[in-house]
Amino acid sequence: MTTTQKKSxxxxxxxxxxxxxxxxxxxxxxxxxxxxxxxxxxxxxTTRPPAAPTSLTISMGMEPPxxxxxxxxxxxxxxxxxxxxxxxxxxxxKTGELIPHxxxxxxxxxDATTWTLYLKQGVKxxxxxPFNATAVKxxxxxxxxxxxxxxxxxxxxxxxSVDIKDTYTVVIKTDPHPPFMRLWWYGPSAIVSPxxxxxxxxxxxxxxxxxTGPYKxxxxxxxxxxxxxxxxxxxxxxxxxxxxxxxxITEAGxxxxxxxxxxxxxxxxxxxxxxxxxxxxxxxxxIYGIPTRAMHAxxxxxxxxxxxxxxxxxLNYAVDKVTMNERLFKGRAQIMDAPINDxxxxxxxxxxxxxxxxxxxQLLAEAGYANGFExxxxxxxxxxxxxxxxxxxxxxxxxxxxxxxxxxxxEWAAYRAKEMLPFEKTDAQISFGGLxxxxxxxxxxxxxxxxxxxxxxxxxxxxxxxAKFEExxxxxxxxxxxxxxxxxxKEAMQIVWEDxxxxxxxxxxxxxxxxxxxxxxxxxxxETIWVxxxxxxxxxxxxxxxxxxxxxxxxxxxx
Amino acid sequence: xxxxxLRRILMTIPTILIASAIVFLMLRFIPGDPAVLMAGEDxxxxxxxxxxxxxxxxxxxxxxxxxxxxxxxxxxLGISIRxxxxxxxxxxxxxxxxxxxxxxxxxxxxALGILVGIVSSTRPYSLVDNASMFFALIGVSAPAFWTxxxxxxxxxxxxxWLPAVGVGTPAHLVLPSVALTGFTTPVLARQTRSSMLEVLxxxxxxxxxxxxxxxxxxxxxxxxRNALIPVITVAGIxxxxxxxxxxxxxxxxxxxxIGKMLIDGIFARDYPMIQGAVLVYALxxxxxxxxxxxxxxxxxxxxxxx
Numbered sequence: 001m002t003t004t005q006k007k008s009x010x011x012x013x014x015x016x017x018x019x020x021x022x023x024x025x026x027x028x029x030x031x032x033x034x035x036x037x038x039x040x041x042x043x044x045x046t047t048r049p050p051a052a053p054t055s056l057t058i059s060m061g062m063e064p065p066x067x068x069x070x071x072x073x074x075x076x077x078x079x080x081x082x083x084x085x086x087x088x089x090x091x092x093x094k095t096g097e098l099i100p101h102x103x104x105x106x107x108x109x110x111d112a113t114t115w116t117l118y119l120k121q122g123v124k125x126x127x128x129x130p131f132n133a134t135a136v137k138x139x140x141x142x143x144x145x146x147x148x149x150x151x152x153x154x155x156x157x158x159x160x161s162v163d164i165k166d167t168y169t170v171v172i173k174t175d176p177h178p179p180f181m182r183l184w185w186y187g188p189s190a191i192v193s194p195x196x197x198x199x200x201x202x203x204x205x206x207x208x209x210x211x212t213g214p215y216k217x218x219x220x221x222x223x224x225x226x227x228x229x230x231x232x233x234x235x236x237x238x239x240x241x242x243x244x245x246x247x248x249i250t251e252a253g254x255x256x257x258x259x260x261x262x263x264x265x266x267x268x269x270x271x272x273x274x275x276x277x278x279x280x281x282x283x284x285x286x287i288y289g290i291p292t293r294a295m296h297a298x299x300x301x302x303x304x305x306x307x308x309x310x311x312x313x314x315l316n317y318a319v320d321k322v323t324m325n326e327r328l329f330k331g332r333a334q335i336m337d338a339p340i341n342d343x344x345x346x347x348x349x350x351x352x353x354x355x356x357x358x359x360x361x362q363l364l365a366e367a368g369y370a371n372g373f374e375x376x377x378x379x380x381x382x383x384x385x386x387x388x389x390x391x392x393x394x395x396x397x398x399x400x401x402x403x404x405x406x407x408x409x410x411e412w413a414a415y416r417a418k419e420m421l422p423f424e425k426t427d428a429q430i431s432f433g434g435l436x437x438x439x440x441x442x443x444x445x446x447x448x449x450x451x452x453x454x455x456x457x458x459x460x461x462x463x464x465x466x467a468k469f470e471e472x473x474x475x476x477x478x479x480x481x482x483x484x485x486x487x488x489x490k491e492a493m494q495i496v497w498e499d500x501x502x503x504x505x506x507x508x509x510x511x512x513x514x515x516x517x518x519x520x521x522x523x524x525x526x527e528t529i530w531v532x533x534x535x536x537x538x539x540x541x542x543x544x545x546x547x548x549x550x551x552x553x554x555x556x557x558x559x
Numbered sequence: 560x561x562x563x564x565l566r567r568i569l570m571t572i573p574t575i576l577i578a579s580a581i582v583f584l585m586l587r588f589i590p591g592d593p594a595v596l597m598a599g600e601d602x603x604x605x606x607x608x609x610x611x612x613x614x615x616x617x618x619x620x621x622x623x624x625x626x627x628x629x630x631x632x633x634x635x636l637g638i639s640i641r642x643x644x645x646x647x648x649x650x651x652x653x654x655x656x657x658x659x660x661x662x663x664x665x666x667x668x669x670a671l672g673i674l675v676g677i678v679s680s681t682r683p684y685s686l687v688d689n690a691s692m693f694f695a696l697i698g699v700s701a702p703a704f705w706t707x708x709x710x711x712x713x714x715x716x717x718x719x720w721l722p723a724v725g726v727g728t729p730a731h732l733v734l735p736s737v738a739l740t741g742f743t744t745p746v747l748a749r750q751t752r753s754s755m756l757e758v759l760x761x762x763x764x765x766x767x768x769x770x771x772x773x774x775x776x777x778x779x780x781x782x783x784r785n786a787l788i789p790v791i792t793v794a795g796i797x798x799x800x801x802x803x804x805x806x807x808x809x810x811x812x813x814x815x816x817i818g819k820m821l822i823d824g825i826f827a828r829d830y831p832m833i834q835g836a837v838l839v840y841a842l843x844x845x846x847x848x849x850x851x852x853x854x855x856x857x858x859x860x861x862x863x864x865x
Contacts, residue, residue: 020666024729027659063823065641146609157603203643222642223653223815224726249724249813253708258723258813261715413591413828420595456604 055243060268063248069190078187085190085211125193138194182439289510289523297503298460312500314363316353332509346442346489350497372402379432380415428461593828637831646835657816664739676751695745707738707811724813743797754786795851
């Protein structure tokens, strides 16, 4: 090669490198610099220097697709939404009892059709407009409006009208429904600023958000993170943690590593197998929530051998739930002893089905299936904690009593498509899935067992039909007398438990992990976190942060 | 040459049309309904129907496709079902991240792969050669998923040298791009090695040696240029695989790129999002192929396009 050729080659290479450098620099220049936390507006009462800004980084497995409460249906959204917007009532994070929140007190008529709520005065939205009855009416109507795209409207179908009695009093008229007040706490009804929604429209509103909550939305960089800053005008007092950053990390292993590396302070959904390793880590603490999500295997009561009550009971006796709990969940799940969890209103202990394979075989023989039978088990993969393992365990327990199970694991969307087929088209035999118990009331949890909840209106392919159960359930719904309701539910649950339309298994454990610098973060039974009294110690410098251009946090602390 | 390029660009249009039509049809035939998924635990059939109508999913298929095409021509890729935001906006937020990651990974793997291949070929069956090919085998066999997590564990957790997840600084690029190079580098190394071995056997190399040229001049000045053509082909295909592999890597490292957006969209059956992302990928691939073909002309002066 001649020198001129060499030089021209080098020129091209040099040009290429230069272009690459320009591209990369342009890219990094286009990333907006991190917004500095807002300065505190309260004057310090001591002569100490101002406190270092504290920040809490949370990570969960799924990204909230939208922060608009009226469009939310799933847990990942709700956890964050409560920090920005608030519902009329709150719930104690240990017991689930209703607490006044945006509504100070309420009354209802004995027939449970008219509900009057007296709202807190002097509360402002993040955009400065006042919170009042107009905002509540606007929000509830928006929630039930199918055009807004809120699929949650269905849960509030009993509402007939929402009226303003005066500036701070709302009157809601419903069909007779005593458990209605439980729904005031349900996330999708969180109150939003009518002014902002009307001004910006739904799409823009979700980028900005204006609620009454302790944190304001700073930015939602899709796919990356959500940044919230403390609301200094919050009616409940300014929160102690200045900034909250939410970083969704889908891959559980990566999420835990980010926690161990110190990039994230608090993580949701820790796989049980990682508990021993994390417990051994001196920087990390485990936090356990109350299990409320019911995990069970719905049985199609109109198909083949499952038509027989004895067969269904046999399947319940065949599964060793205690061992499953120990091995798969390190004992953190709660074995089901009733169709609903023990913190729900109306709970009554009717079980559990103790492990008894001999009895299972005996029942199968009595029903005419001494040689067992073959059955299909369908479930949605990737959705439930240790789902694959539980299903395999079920398969082996059932095989031990002669029932051969063929497992059909589908991707979640495909599974939903099959589960929602109506009775005439369904091919459901055994399924496996979960049902949340967030309202902590038997009405919502037992609803799935009524005929009205057969797919496509409901989620579980049980096609269960018991006239006595229906009678009790609707009687309980129709009365406001707590004691009477409890009595109806008790009898109803005894019937259901004996009929065994499901293999009753366990309540899913809620396992969280946090760095020890975080104190006082509580977790509610609906998987939302409670940061009211929480504090975070500012981080020191680490090697990784040296790469970053943020100034090192000062060592001054103020509690 | 210019006419050739223009002609190639025109040919991208039918390619992309066909690709988008296939994806469009496939989406609507696989089980899974976005409205049902959005409905969560309250599947009210009336609400589901209302949602489907709102998203135009109740129209006959040809009408839906026509509406989609008409919108695309106007530059509108639709509104994402999950977030309610325009798909083009969502893509524009994420595409730069993926492009930068892929570019860095490609440059790294090309440079490293070709270099390793050349060095291996000049010392065939030596320790260096065998060691390189051994590591190449590991790189190709290990799933990107596993490589990513291992790198994260070593460099972010144990050593604390690099950030584990996310974006924001050049340091965040390092682990994901190294994970990505995991399978393209070995492929390029092997291809370069075998190409070079073939070229080095040729007569004109013997002539160059007998002329007294240094080994270095022969290898880098003459042999490499001739060996590059199959390597460029493989590099082009590898870049394609890299873009595909970025889906897994982006999920592992929580890197907000278009691959992760596509995966999330698929699980939620977010039709507009999936269609938009696939369209973008198709465009990238077509222009990539064009670029690769043009590179042939630069490397081998015998190749002319018209």
